[in-house]
Amino acid sequence: MMKTCTCVYHFLVLIWYIFLNYYISQQGGDQRKSKIFLDGGQWKYLTFLNLLLQAIFYGVACLEDVLKRIKGEKDIKFMTTFRDLLFTTLAFPISTFVFLSFWILFLYDRELVYPKALDGIFPVWLNHAMHTSIMPFTLAEVIIRPYCYPRKKKGLTLLALASLAYISRVLWIYSETGTWVYPVFAKLSPVGLTAFFSLSYIFCAGIYLLGEKVNYWKWGQFISLLPTETYLPYTFSTPPRNRRRN
16 A cells, blocks of 8 residues: 555656646746746756756656566666665755755845746746755655665765766856856855855765665664665665674
8 A cells, every 4th residue: 555655656746847847848938037048048057957857756766666566676676776876866965955055045145046036937836846845755755765875985976976067067158158057156256156066065965964864764774674685785785783884
């Protein structure tokens, strides 16, 4: 029964994220909205990239749910491993970072990240769909099923590569257009930008480590008792006292 509920939940969330991505993709026809997507399109914004990432993750989760019921867990180890890696290193840290960084900056000075003029362009529900509802969905995912985290070095390296790729895109857009993706960047000096990007990665890494702790707090005893044939020998595949940490 629980597996069926999880499968239905993943399907419903997938539909929600597909709807959001489709809805946003159709906004280019509005002249006011199309101006926002100039110089890099909608994919210059981390918010929209995160929505796409969440749609991909829940698509993988749905596929894994279906294949598990058809073929069994032992025959889809690769899919399960990919699902775990995608959630632990990207989907969870990035969605949490988008939620926290957006609302921290918004409450401090909204003009730095989401100018008031956008209220007349994007409906309030869409703002919350992009920046608020992502957090409950992410936390629910941690609660409803266990995830096997990769070794810290591997997980943090993948997260660093994703961060570097996005920062490189932001800098490339600025070099080509002379316009920053977010207003907050225009307020910073080169040294300030370096510090901001560095602290952002440290923040993301902290979220990654927090997710690992929460996952173990909720599922550690269960995961440590699972046979290695069911879950690959990552961080939680051996009992806590014998686990090797990096």
